Amino acid sequence: xxxxxxxxxxxxxxxxxxxxxxxxxxxxxxxxxxxxxxxxxxxxxxxxxxxxxxxxxxxxxxxxxxxxxxxxxxxxxxxxxxxxxxxxxxxxxxxxxxxxxxxxxxxxxxxxxxxxxxxxxxxxxxxxxxxxxxxxxxxxxxxxxxxxxxxxxxxxxxxxxxxxxxxxxxxxxxxxxxxxxxxxxxxxxxxxxxxxxxxxxxxxxxxxxxxxxxxxxxxxxxxxxxxxxxxxxxx
Ligand SMILES: [Fe+2]
Numbered sequence: 303x304x305x306x307x308x309x310x311x312x313x314x315x316x317x318x319x320x321x322x323x324x325x326x327x328x329x330x331x332x333x334x335x336x337x338x339x340x341x342x343x344x345x346x347x348x349x350x351x352x353x354x355x356x357x358x359x360x361x362x363x364x365x366x367x368x369x370x371x372x373x374x375x376x377x378x379x380x381x382x383x384x385x386x387x388x389x390x391x392x393x394x395x396x397x398x399x400x401x402x403x404x405x406x407x408x409x410x411x412x413x414x415x416x417x418x419x420x421x422x423x424x425x426x427x428x429x430x431x432x433x434x435x436x437x438x439x440x441x442x443x444x445x446x447x448x449x450x451x452x453x454x455x456x457x458x459x460x461x462x463x464x465x466x467x468x469x470x471x472x473x474x475x476x477x478x479x480x481x482x483x484x485x486x487x488x489x490x491x492x493x494x495x496x497x498x499x500x501x502x503x504x505x506x507x508x509x510x511x512x513x514x515x516x517x518x519x520x521x522x523x524x525x526x527x528x529x530x531x532x533x534x535x536x537x
Pocket of ligand 1: 403410467
């Protein structure tokens with residue numbers, strides 16, 4: 303089994319969830335806007351979390367992600383607190399790209415836990431709703447390689463800044479990252495859109511994206527924690 307959960311939630315993860323509740327719950331009855339200080343606090347605590355804190359057996363990741371029976375992208379639900387936030391882990395096999403997608407009206411924070419990858423973030427130039435077939439004018443606002451070993455291994459998006467992004471793993475290592483979304487998808491109010499990159503102006507940050515249906519080849523497998531005794535982790 304890829305993910306191992308060692309009896310109960312780690313203290314750091316528990317503290318992080320308490321912090322999220324304190325900051326995010328009061329937002330439910332007002333506009334969801336987070337202040338700069340609140341974002342800093344969330345990112346600070348999230349940055350401290352490691353594979354171990356999430357009960358993920360790091361020593362088995364590379365082998366497990368090379369398993370040909372596993373989908374290229376897998377998702378593990380860590381903590382669900384609807385309608386406030388969702389906390390999960392995505393695992394991408396090496397050389398794999400998550401299609402360009404958005405998080406309409408949401409905040410998101412990505413924290414790399416294992417490996418490294420490239421994150422490209424775009425902001426829409428207008429408030430046009432992304433319906434299939436439309437062309438959107440966007441600005442590329444961030445394009446960087448993030449690695450678990452770098453100080454900058456955490457990236458966030460906001461409703462009007464960097465809300466569209468793509469994430470890909472490098473050719474030499476799987477990528478595992480924690481994903482915080484607030485508010486979470488409820489699959490009724492919040493919908494996800496996918497995009498193809500049509501063009502990028504080589505002299506500026508201006509790009510064009512086309513709204514497309516969910517790519518047929520994009521499948522995301524689901525993972526569950528398996529509960530094991532601590533001394534079984536050395537298997
Ligand atoms: Fe995303």
